[in-house]
Each structure stands twice: as C-alpha cells, then as structure tokens.
Amino acid sequence: MKKSLSNMLCFALAVMLVLSLSACNASKKTSITEASNTQTTASQTTAPQTTEAAKPDPMGKYEAPVVITTVRQMDPNLKFAEGESADNNVWNRGFEEELGIQLKYLWTAPNQETYDQKINVAIMTNDLPDFFPLRGTEQGHMFKQLVQNNMAADITDAYNTYRSDQLHNAIGSDGGVAFSMVNDNGKMYAMPEPSSPASYMQMMWLRMDWMKKLNLSVPKTTDELINVIKEMAKSDPDGDNKANTFGVPFSKMVYQGYSANLNGFFAGYGAYVTNSIWVEKNGSLEFGAIQPEAKDALLALQDLYKEGAIDREFAAKDMTKLQEDIGSGKFGVVLGPMSASITPLSNTYKNFPGSDWKPFSIVAPAGKTVTVPVPKSLSHYYVVNKKCKNPEALVKMFNFFWDIYMGTGEEGLARYKKFFSDPEKFPGIEIFRQSPITLSDPSDIITRTDNCAAALDGKLDVSKLRPIEKSKYDSIVALNQGKATHDDWGVARVFGAEGSGTILKYYRDNGCIFFNKFYGATTPTMAERMASLMDLQLETYTKIICGADISGFDKFVAEWKKLGGDQITTEVNEWNKNK
Numbered sequence: 001m002k003k004s005l006s007n008m009l010c011f012a013l014a015v016m017l018v019l020s021l022s023a024c025n026a027s028k029k030t031s032i033t034e035a036s037n038t039q040t041t042a043s044q045t046t047a048p049q050t051t052e053a054a055k056p057d058p059m060g061k062y063e064a065p066v067v068i069t070t071v072r073q074m075d076p077n078l079k080f081a082e083g084e085s086a087d088n089n090v091w092n093r094g095f096e097e098e099l100g101i102q103l104k105y106l107w108t109a110p111n112q113e114t115y116d117q118k119i120n121v122a123i124m125t126n127d128l129p130d131f132f133p134l135r136g137t138e139q140g141h142m143f144k145q146l147v148q149n150n151m152a153a154d155i156t157d158a159y160n161t162y163r164s165d166q167l168h169n170a171i172g173s174d175g176g177v178a179f180s181m182v183n184d185n186g187k188m189y190a191m192p193e194p195s196s197p198a199s200y201m202q203m204m205w206l207r208m209d210w211m212k213k214l215n216l217s218v219p220k221t222t223d224e225l226i227n228v229i230k231e232m233a234k235s236d237p238d239g240d241n242k243a244n245t246f247g248v249p250f251s252k253m254v255y256q257g258y259s260a261n262l263n264g265f266f267a268g269y270g271a272y273v274t275n276s277i278w279v280e281k282n283g284s285l286e287f288g289a290i291q292p293e294a295k296d297a298l299l300a301l302q303d304l305y306k307e308g309a310i311d312r313e314f315a316a317k318d319m320t321k322l323q324e325d326i327g328s329g330k331f332g333v334v335l336g337p338m339s340a341s342i343t344p345l346s347n348t349y350k351n352f353p354g355s356d357w358k359p360f361s362i363v364a365p366a367g368k369t370v371t372v373p374v375p376k377s378l379s380h381y382y383v384v385n386k387k388c389k390n391p392e393a394l395v396k397m398f399n400f401f402w403d404i405y406m407g408t409g410e411e412g413l414a415r416y417k418k419f420f421s422d423p424e425k426f427p428g429i430e431i432f433r434q435s436p437i438t439l440s441d442p443s444d445i446i447t448r449t450d451n452c453a454a455a456l457d458g459k460l461d462v463s464k465l466r467p468i469e470k471s472k473y474d475s476i477v478a479l480n481q482g483k484a485t486h487d488d489w490g491v492a493r494v495f496g497a498e499g500s501g502t503i504l505k506y507y508r509d510n511g512c513i514f515f516n517k518f519y520g521a522t523t524p525t526m527a528e529r530m531a532s533l534m535d536l537q538l539e540t541y542t543k544i545i546c547g548a549d550i551s552g553f554d555k556f557v558a559e560w561k562k563l564g565g566d567q568i569t570t571e572v573n574e575w576n577k578n579k
Helices: 002-019 031-037 089-097 112-124 137-148 155-164 167-176 175-180 208-213 222-233 262-268 293-306 317-326 343-350 392-405 407-419 446-455 469-478 485-495 501-509 524-545 551-578
Strands: 065-074 101-111 132-137 190-194 202-208 278-281 284-287 333-336 357-360 372-374 378-384 513-515
Touching: 002 175, 065 112, 065 392, 089 101, 089 392, 101 112, 101 392, 132 137, 132 155, 132 446, 155 208, 155 392, 167 175, 167 190, 167 372, 175 190, 175 378, 175 524, 190 293, 202 208, 202 222, 262 293, 262 333, 262 372, 262 446, 278 513, 284 551, 293 407, 293 524, 293 551, 333 407, 343 357, 343 485, 357 485, 357 551, 378 392, 392 407, 407 469, 446 469, 446 485, 446 501, 501 551, 524 551
Parallel strands: 065 101, 065 132, 372 513
Antiparallel strands: 132 378, 190 378, 202 333, 202 357, 278 284
16 A cells, blocks of 8 residues: 555656656656556545446535635735625626525635634634635645544545546646545545646746846856846836845745745755755755755845845735835846746736846756756645535535636637636736635646647647637737737736746756655644744744854754754654655
C-alpha cells in the first residue's frame, strides 16, 4: 500500500509537470502517453464508488429550497453589476434557480489576514457555516484539527453519489494528490481544489514604456535586474520630477501574497522561502527558508532598501494597499504570477494611457539557471461542517461550476458569459470571482494559449474554441486591432503571443521548475508549532531587509530548530521514508 501511494503521489508531480506547467528535466522529459499509462486514478483515493445506475442527477434541483451558509475572503475591489452584491449576484441566483440552493454569507473578510483571524475564532467557538474554505498548505493543520475534533463532515458518500464524471476527472487530473490530501483513514473530509502550478510560478513583469524611456535592456541576470530596479526608483521614469517611484513592490508579507511578492527574487538565488517549501540536501529533506542561499538574496534586498529602491513603508502595507500602489503607477518591476496582468497590472494600463507591461522569465546570477518553486499541491480545502444537513449541496455546486467552465457550443458560450466573463456587457467585472467556490484543471492553461495561437494563425477554426478559449481569443484580437479595454489587455498579456503563457511554456521546456519535496499531510508538530515559526521567519527576514545585521539569519535558524523545527524535520523525513 505504501509503495502504491508513493507511486501515485510521485507521479502526481509528473502529471503536473507534463500536462500543465511543470517542468521536467530538460534531458528527461516525460511524455503525455507515459503519464497516462502510469497515473493512479482519482477513484483509488476515495471511498468505493457508487454504481452509475444508482447515482442521482449530479445537478438535480432540490424539491424544496435548501439554505447553505458560507464565509469567504472577498476583495473589496471586486466589482458587481449595478444593483448586485455578494448576496445578490448571478452565482447566487444560479445556485437557487438551477439547484434549489439558497446561498447565505454569514460574513466576508476584505483580505486574507482578516479572514484567517475570523475563521480561527469561528473554529474555536464552533460557530461555523455549512462550508468554508481553508488555504492549502498554510491551513492544512487547521483542516487536520477539524477532522480530529469531529468538526468536519465525512462527505465520502455525498461525493461518490453526486459528483459528475467531469468534476471527478478534473479534481483527479493531478494524479490523485488533491484527493489524498483530504483523505483520512479512507474517508473524504473536504472538497479539494487542486493547485495549478501555473498559479504559483512567478515571472518578471516589466513596465516596457519605462524601460524604453530609460534605455534599459531586459535583464538576464540578478545583477542586471537589481540595476533595473534601482533605475526605476532614481531616474524619474514617470517624468513628474518627484522621487515617488520604486523598483519592485511587495507587502508586509514579503514573500507571500498572490499579486506580487519576492518569492521569485529569492528563487533567483536558489532560495525557496515560502512557508511550505522543502528541499532535498544530502539525502534528507530540509526546510527551504533556513538554507544559507537566502542570505545573498536578503543582503541584496537590504542594499535596495538602503538606496530607496524599495518602498520604506512596505512593512505597513497589506495586499489591498499594495495593489492600489501598483495601479497608481509607482513601480516598474513586478514579480508576480502569470495572471498579474489581469490583476493588478491592468489598472496601470487603465490609469496611464500608453503604459505597457510584458512578462519575462525570473533571472538568476550569471552562469546559473533559475528554477521557480511550486509550493503547494492543494490550493484550498472546502470543508463541510459536521452539523451541515445537506453536505451533498457543496458537491452539486462544484458540479454546476465545472459544467459551466467546460461548456461547449452556443449554449456553453452563453452560460460562460453569464457566469464567468462578459466584457462587452459587463466591462471591468470579473464575474467568476463572485462565486464562493473555484476550480481549474492544472493541465489546461498552456492548451488555451496554444489553441488561441492556432486560431489566430488560421490553423484552428475559431468555432472549435471552447468558450473559455474564445473569450481569450476575442481579447487578443481586440488588442491587435487597437480596440482593447484594460480587461482585454490583461487577458491578452496572458494568452497572447507575448503573454505569460509563453513564459510558462519556457519554464516547462527548459527545466525551470522546482517542486516542493514535501507534499504530505500536516505533521503533528507542524500543527502545533509551524504558525509561530512562520511568524519568526517573517520577522527575521523583514528586519534584515530593513537593515539588521545578516548574523540575525543564523540566530533565526538556530531558534527555528530549537522551537520545533528539528522535530518537524524529523517528521517530514519519516514521511519521506515511508511514502
């Protein structure tokens, strides 16, 4: 059994490596055919499947309305159509009209930090909604505690009875890793949202109008990047004769935060510092953030801080404020995900006519090859409260979401526009973000990029594009014709000829991706100590960036080990030995 699980989990990485954006070693590529032949099926990680004849309609409507409560983090900048809100939008109406599910929010939080605080209180007081999201690795210990304390519902039967085949295949597309992470003693305790490697692979976004104005070349090494960052801060690229621009943005979370952080900067030095990355050294797994490679990156950042190339108020800014600063035209380099052009860079494009951002690969010191870390194998747990009377409702909501996402033909296009994106009817409104749940197929992003390119080149009939591809195609055409809205621009900079999809392909084809070596369940000491160790790491890194002596790093490492890190390392290596 251990050998089988090992094969399944290890292969999960290969599946993501080949089918989505993962990189295999340039000299040892795994083909899609090989992946198909060795992938463990998702059903092996869940309870025995209900026979097809006995299964009810995966999206059958309840005869009497069912009220389902939830909570979520909701970006305060999220836009709704006139007269709509979190409690009244197309998703809420769709769940009620098509499934008979009345969705009610008990509360929403404006940012992740506030959400984490509120959900912690809700768990401690056992005042939980019917379902709620927890972040993958960061809150895996909370999920485990909920299961251990009999607060999470066993949804095995609900899932096997009501899930659609399309949904099951999508969740299992990572080789079964996502299913394994919500499984405890053969039972399923949450709906998993698999992590898409593309979502976490950082790239270097450069404001090209400023690059041209300052006569700067695209950096190929970390030294060249540092020079660009300094020039963006000191050479008045916005031309207002004020010292109000900076090189690279990041929030008080430093190496965390989705839109922009320093994860890629550290990776350029071979340091993997997000709170979930483990590396292999001398045959053992070690926590990435305590490795000496981080010192060079910290010293480089300290130098940038001293020279004023970094916003000196970064330690007081959350992600919401950081996004506002990016939109107000203060930065010339952003280290962010493939979707950074959609949020927040499109706001720069909107607010400053003539501005333009383009993505490039993260860089490393001269003579070295960068590898971009992929920190998680699960994006979210959607946990069902043990007290929930209709746990199958969440499964049906996921069926509904995925059916729309994968729709085809004219009807599929109409539903996609209604529930996901309709720039013509609702410009500037990201309808899909109004949904309380989300799911994507890790293998689909490069496929969309390639199909859009083929349609633009006349190699694929436009009518053959899926709705999710056709909307991208339309945005690219609009940009090429000079008719793009800022939303079109954001999408085209992902899926177009000069978009981030091409960088992801480069990463995949050139051995530029580093997978987390630990992808097991939260260990006992992780659950008890990791949160405080994460705080210690963030405090130490922040102090060094702001000028503290680099010797503080070694003191941090010693303290990290003493306060539970050594025991966590022992537990992780025990998992590695037995996986």
